[in-house]
Amino acid sequence: MLSNMGTFLSSGENIAFFIFALMAIGGAIFMLSFTKVVHMVVAIAMTFISMAGLYVILNAEFVAFVQVLIYAGAISILMIFGIMMTKHQGEEIEPKRPVYNTLLFIGAAGLFGVLFYAIQNTMMPTGEFKDVADNTLEIGKLLFTQHVIPFEIMSVLLTVSFIGAIVVAKREED
Incomplete structure (x- = not known):
């Protein structure tokens, strides 16, 4: 299973995919983990931009442009305006939850392992694509x-x- 990783990472396109995928997953995890709303907006904007990078790798330049224009630009600005227009009494500090964070890490690692195993053992159909x-x-x-x-x-x-x-x-x- 790991023998395919060397051939996978031999291409620059695959390395870019790996980097953009990690950025998208990281941005999503940060968005769920942060407690301040402005930090959440920045994290989700990072996810949107990394998704646009994935679209560029797939030769879908129009979809990547729309992703950056609509989601990373307009939706993020809309979220920031929503934050500015609402009243905040003060942000509460949550107590540290080490058990929750440990379970979260174990669940994320388990999901990554299952997805990695499924992707490595899937036979993709071959066909002709008209570019x-x-x-x-x-x-x-x-x-x-x-x-x-x-x-x-x-x-x-x-x-x-x-x-x-x-x-x-x-x-x-x-």
């Missing part, structure tokens, strides 16, 4: 031909949810 010259052009063609109805339904859903958020915020203000 397109311009990913953005192909996404646009599919979005406005085959998937135009779900795209429009999603825009209506987002508009209704935005209006609903305004109504709820207006009620709380009164």
Whole structure:
């Protein structure tokens, strides 16, 4: 099982994948572990940016750009504005929980081991992949031909949810 690690790490693309994957997992764990909300936002922004790096490795440049633009940029800024607009009485200091942290580490290591074993023993199907010259052009063609109805339904859903958020915020203000 470990004999495949040497061949896996012989490629620069695989090393970049390993680094971005560790950054994504680390950012997610930090986001769950931190107690201050601003630190959580920075940790989840690190996760979003590392996911964009994984998309670049997969030759999905458009999805990586959208990931950075929407998630790492807009969602993180929205979270920070939400923090600034809410009232905080003071952050409570939680007592140290060594048993919880030990169990968390054991669970994470066990999950990593199971996933590592499953990935090493999985036979991936081989097939021919047609690489397109311009990913953005192909996404646009599919979005406005085959998937135009779900795209429009999603825009209506987002508009209704935005209006609903305004109504709820207006009620709380009164």
